[in-house]
Amino acid sequence: MAGTGGASPSIYPTVLYADAKAAIRQLTEAFGFTELSVYEGENGMVAHAELVQGNGAVMLGSKGRGGRFDELMKGAGPAGVYVVVDDVDAHHQRAVDHGAEILMPPTDQDYGSRDYMARDIEGNIWSFGTYAPEIGG
Numbered sequence: 001m002a003g004t005g006g007a008s009p010s011i012y013p014t015v016l017y018a019d020a021k022a023a024i025r026q027l028t029e030a031f032g033f034t035e036l037s038v039y040e041g042e043n044g045m046v047a048h049a050e051l052v053q054g055n056g057a058v059m060l061g062s063k064g065r066g067g068r069f070d071e072l073m074k075g076a077g078p079a080g081v082y083v084v085v086d087d088v089d090a091h092h093q094r095a096v097d098h099g100a101e102i103l104m105p106p107t108d109q110d111y112g113s114r115d116y117m118a119r120d121i122e123g124n125i126w127s128f129g130t131y132a133p134e135i136g137g
Contacts (some may be wrong), residue, residue: 009055009057013081014059014061014069015079015124016061016063016073016076017046017060017062017063017121017122018064019062019121019122020045020049020060020063021046022121023060023120023121023122024046024049026098026120027051027058027120028051029098030095030098031083031094031100031118031128032053032085032091033051033052033053033058034052034053035051036051036057038050043065045062045064049061053085054083056084077123079124079125080124080127081125082127082128082129082131083127083128083129084128085128085129086130088106088114088115088130091116091128092106095118095128100118101118101119102117109129113130114130115127115128115129115130116129
């Protein structure tokens with residue numbers, strides 16, 4: 001599921017973390033994301049990172065690094081992100097093996113998807129499933 005397959009997404013969820021380096025480790029190790037880029041500021045904080053999964057991506061950075069976006073997100077609560085994966089059960093097992101907090105085990109949904117949910121190290125909810133909406137042009 002690494003890489004974007006040549007198609008660039010037009011929407012990128014963006015999440016800020018108190019410990020962005022630890023979040024990157026969890027997202028890559030437990031949830032199978034691949035680092036596309038990680039830029040650190042002079043203070044060692046993550047100024048900007050891009051992680052990919054399939055043909056989608058998430059941007060993230062460190063809280064408290066300064067700038068307008070950091071200021072506006074200061075009081076923001078946890079985010080929820082849905083990620084399409086091919087094999088929900090294998091993906092879930094990887095997350096379990098890396099100690100991720102599972103909120104809902106793989107479950108067949110009435111609308112035909114198979115999903116599970118996990119919480120990352122800073123409270124964001126990540127849903128992984130087989131449902132992929134058809135987006136026409």
